[in-house]
Amino acid sequence: MKIVGLITEYNPFHNGHLYHLNKSKEITCSDYSIAVMSGNFLQRGEPALVDKWTRAKMAVDNGVDLVIELPFIYACQSAEFFAYGAVRILDSLGIVDSVSFGSELGDIHLLEYIAEIFNSESEAFIEYLKDSLAQGNSFPKAREHALVNYLKDCAPHYSSKISDVISNPNNILSIEYLKALKKISSNIKPYTIKRKNSNYHDKNLTGRFSSATAIREQLLNNHMAKNIIDTVPAPTYISLQNFLEENKDFNRIENFSNILLYILRNSTPEKLKSIIGVTEGLHNRIIDCSTNYSNINDILNCISTKRFTLTRLKRILIHLLIEINQDEFNHLHFHGPQYIRVLGLNTKGFDILKQAKLKCSLPIITKFADYKEFGNRVLNQMILLDKKATDLYFLGLDKGKIKMNLDYLTSPYINFII
Amino acid sequence: MKIVGLITEYNPFHNGHLYHLNKSKEITCSDYSIAVMSGNFLQRGEPALVDKWTRAKMAVDNGVDLVIELPFIYACQSAEFFAYGAVRILDSLGIVDSVSFGSELGDIHLLEYIAEIFNSESEAFIEYLKDSLAQGNSFPKAREHALVNYLKDCAPHYSSKISDVISNPNNILSIEYLKALKKISSNIKPYTIKRKNSNYHDKNLTGRFSSATAIREQLLNNHMAKNIIDTVPAPTYISLQNFLEENKDFNRIENFSNILLYILRNSTPEKLKSIIGVTEGLHNRIIDCSTNYSNINDILNCISTKRFTLTRLKRILIHLLIEINQDEFNHLHFHGPQYIRVLGLNTKGFDILKQAKLKCSLPIITKFADYKEFGNRVLNQMILLDKKATDLYFLGLDKGKIKMNLDYLTSPYINFII
Numbered sequence: 096m097k098i099v100g101l102i103t104e105y106n107p108f109h110n111g112h113l114y115h116l117n118k119s120k121e122i123t124c125s126d127y128s129i130a131v132m133s134g135n136f137l138q139r140g141e142p143a144l145v146d147k148w149t150r151a152k153m154a155v156d157n158g159v160d161l162v163i164e165l166p167f168i169y170a171c172q173s174a175e176f177f178a179y180g181a182v183r184i185l186d187s188l189g190i191v192d193s194v195s196f197g198s199e200l201g202d203i204h205l206l207e208y209i210a211e212i213f214n215s216e217s218e219a220f221i222e223y224l225k226d227s228l229a230q231g232n233s234f235p236k237a238r239e240h241a242l243v244n245y246l247k248d249c250a251p252h253y254s255s256k257i258s259d260v261i262s263n264p265n266n267i268l269s270i271e272y273l274k275a276l277k278k279i280s281s282n283i284k285p286y287t288i289k290r291k292n293s294n295y296h297d298k299n300l301t302g303r304f305s306s307a308t309a310i311r312e313q314l315l316n317n318h319m320a321k322n323i324i325d326t327v328p329a330p331t332y333i334s335l336q337n338f339l340e341e342n343k344d345f346n347r348i349e350n351f352s353n354i355l356l357y358i359l360r361n362s363t364p365e366k367l368k369s370i371i372g373v374t375e376g377l378h379n380r381i382i383d384c385s386t387n388y389s390n391i392n393d394i395l396n397c398i399s400t401k402r403f404t405l406t407r408l409k410r411i412l413i414h415l416l417i418e419i420n421q422d423e424f425n426h427l428h429f430h431g432p433q434y435i436r437v438l439g440l441n442t443k444g445f446d447i448l449k450q451a452k453l454k455c456s457l458p459i460i461t462k463f464a465d466y467k468e469f470g471n472r473v474l475n476q477m478i479l480l481d482k483k484a485t486d487l488y489f490l491g492l493d494k495g496k497i498k499m500n501l502d503y504l505t506s507p508y509i510n511f512i513i
Numbered sequence: 514m515k516i517v518g519l520i521t522e523y524n525p526f527h528n529g530h531l532y533h534l535n536k537s538k539e540i541t542c543s544d545y546s547i548a549v550m551s552g553n554f555l556q557r558g559e560p561a562l563v564d565k566w567t568r569a570k571m572a573v574d575n576g577v578d579l580v581i582e583l584p585f586i587y588a589c590q591s592a593e594f595f596a597y598g599a600v601r602i603l604d605s606l607g608i609v610d611s612v613s614f615g616s617e618l619g620d621i622h623l624l625e626y627i628a629e630i631f632n633s634e635s636e637a638f639i640e641y642l643k644d645s646l647a648q649g650n651s652f653p654k655a656r657e658h659a660l661v662n663y664l665k666d667c668a669p670h671y672s673s674k675i676s677d678v679i680s681n682p683n684n685i686l687s688i689e690y691l692k693a694l695k696k697i698s699s700n701i702k703p704y705t706i707k708r709k710n711s712n713y714h715d716k717n718l719t720g721r722f723s724s725a726t727a728i729r730e731q732l733l734n735n736h737m738a739k740n741i742i743d744t745v746p747a748p749t750y751i752s753l754q755n756f757l758e759e760n761k762d763f764n765r766i767e768n769f770s771n772i773l774l775y776i777l778r779n780s781t782p783e784k785l786k787s788i789i790g791v792t793e794g795l796h797n798r799i800i801d802c803s804t805n806y807s808n809i810n811d812i813l814n815c816i817s818t819k820r821f822t823l824t825r826l827k828r829i830l831i832h833l834l835i836e837i838n839q840d841e842f843n844h845l846h847f848h849g850p851q852y853i854r855v856l857g858l859n860t861k862g863f864d865i866l867k868q869a870k871l872k873c874s875l876p877i878i879t880k881f882a883d884y885k886e887f888g889n890r891v892l893n894q895m896i897l898l899d900k901k902a903t904d905l906y907f908l909g910l911d912k913g914k915i916k917m918n919l920d921y922l923t924s925p926y927i928n929f930i931i
Binding site for chain 2: 354357499
């Protein structure tokens with residue numbers, strides 16, 4: 096029983112994801128697959144287009160055998176913590192042989208080489224990093240500069256191409272996965288697949304392999320426009336259609352405008368300063384911009400600088416929405432992931448769970464209410480944030496419907512056919 | 514210079530208010546009038562239809578000489594504290610000779626008789642009150658029962674008609690004004706005018722003198738429908754029309770649905786319990802109902818009981834919105850009103866202010882930013898709640914516009930003609 100792990104958001108599951116799933120099983124010689132997937136809020140600091148159960152269904156209907164939720168505290172975080180949470184979960188299962196991720200580069204050795212440099216944090220590297228941060232660059236940008244400068248000294252043949260490598264978002268995530276694997280001394284073997292689809296940030300559909308960004312743009316602007324059908328597998332299309340029928344809309348951060356405006360205008364500097372990522376006077380910028388603009392996107396644009404990227408700012412908003420601060424995150428992160436929460440599976444997924452139950456170092460939760468049985472306060476705190484995120488997620492959608500406590504009320508999606 | 518004080522909400526200023534203004538000046542032989550008026554949130558726990566400056570303009574354009582804001586902490590309170598705050602402000606001015614209020618009864622002597630009974634709080638009366646509260650009645654209802662029973666013993670000739678007197682909202686308010694006057698040993702002489710217009714709760718327009726409730730219903734459902742013009746003076750009609758043009762809507766609690774849903778679903782039992790009026794397990798009802806309904810009116814109906822009236826519940830919502838709890842209110846109320854905040858005036862209003870400056874025991878604020886000069890922490894805390902209420906008030910209206918810090922940016926309305 097060889098199992099490959101995938102770290103995903105599936106927002107939504109498209110043809111590129113299907114290619115990645117099949118190619119991953121092929122190159123790792125696996126017959127089973129497990130996806131760790133963000134819940135209702137994503138790494139980019141936004142609500143997912145469709146809720147986590149719908150996205151788990153898409154994944155399972157497209158052939159993923161088991162979908163596990165990445166807890167909110169790790170899902171809506173910088174690449175480093177996102178990767179760490181997901182890798183720890185895959186490792187905790189005790190049965191995952193390999194992990195496979197897409198990257199623009201497609202060369203696992205170079206990615207590992209960079210991960211090693213980041214992990215080792217040599218004095219020279221740290222000096223370069225500090226210098227660039229002092230120039231007002233965001234952390235990813237500063238790290239890129241530091242790496243280029245560092246390599247100029249010790250590996251000049253790499254230095255010229257490295258900037259291109261490390262500015263690509265999937266390379267960055269890949270490096271973080273590799274860092275995390277090394278950090279926890281995991282036996283899981285990493286693989287990377289060169290991304291087949293277009294540029295990550297491409298806003299236009301480019302045929303069968305279009306970027307998730309372009310697909311989302313289409314869905315948000317034109318709903319189930321016909322051209323979507325070419326870019327996503329049929330199970331995705333059906334799930335999206337059903338979701339739209341039920342909720343009248345896809346979810347987006349703009350749906351929380353009024354609530355976010357309320358939160359921002361009601362926040363004290365002290366509260367803002369307690370939120371992860373609010374450093375160096377950012378709270379003052381947030382307060383000023385919230386006062387001077389009345390639209391959440393205008394406010395975000397007003398706050399953002401070279402250093403404070405839009406993604407970082409959106410994560411801050413979501414953390415304000417859910418009310419989680421740096422202290423609470425530190426406390427939870429200190430203990431690490433506490434549970435394996437199943438969102439969806441097929442019959443092969445049942446076999447995986449059977450195996451995992453023998454090897455897994457964390458409790459496996461298939462029925463939400465069971466979390467109470469473990470009498471573990473950290474677990475309770477962490478999983479109740481997932482529940483809170485779900486409850487608040489639906490405030491962005493059709494208001495007439497009662498969508499509360501869905502975590503208690505929804506069973507994992509099961510596909511008995513595949 | 515004889516001055517009559519009026520305690521008002523003017524939501525909106527209608528023909529009944531005009532009648533009351535003129536009749537009040539007549540029976541008190543006053544040539545000057547001052548209205549103490551709620552700010553952007555009202556005694557009934559709702560945002561005002563139109564903002565406080567627009568309502569001050571209506572009042573001044575209709576002949577009130579000076580409009581003073583009743584601070585948020587007193588405006589959005591039970592009749593007792595609403596009345597106390599307003600009476601204290603009129604008294605503090607040091608130049609008000611009389612106060613005149615509308616009542617269903619129109620008999621100041623009987624109202625004073627009842628006020629005296631309430632103020633003296635005899636043992637027998639308190640016993641009757643406790644009994645009725647224990648039967649699950651709301652405080653006003655229990656007080657009515659207690660009064661009827663108490664009078665059966667000591668003034669049986671009143672007892673039969675008293676229930677009718679004290680169940681009418683304007684009689685209740687009148688009694689509270691009289692209680693407050695006695696409590697602070699004010700020299701202001703009270704007068705009451707029998708209300709000319711229809712029943713307070715009447716939802717249908719009934720010609721020239723229609724209830725404010727009926728007028729609001731019309732405005733909220735049909736905007737500037739033609740039949741409104743018969744029920745309000747021309748200056749009101751024009752102000753309403755301008756407000757609607759600017760904001761595309763009148764304000765109402767439903768405009769805060771999404772924000773209130775967020776607040777309710779995000780509130781802990783501890784937070785709810787700290788809010789004024791949340792007693793005897795009400796926090797549990799609030800949490801249950803917020804979970805089971807997705808529309809703010811459904812939630813309110815679900816929570817309400819004989820004891821917890823809709824008005825009380827709406828005030829709780831507004832206190833949650835503004836984030837003011839019982840402790841903060843107690844602290845501020847202990848010190849009483851701290852300032853005279855001018856919202857609007859005419860040339861006669863300037864004469865009043867000139868006189869008031871010589872006699873008034875509180876600072877008179879015509880320019881908002883001046884509040885800082887007094888170095889009075891209680892004043893700061895109280896007036897910044899008014900500012901916060903204004904900022905949040907506009908979240909219920911047209912979202913595209915930036916309506917922040919209007920307290921700093923708006924001067925009192927001045928009408929130089931009257």
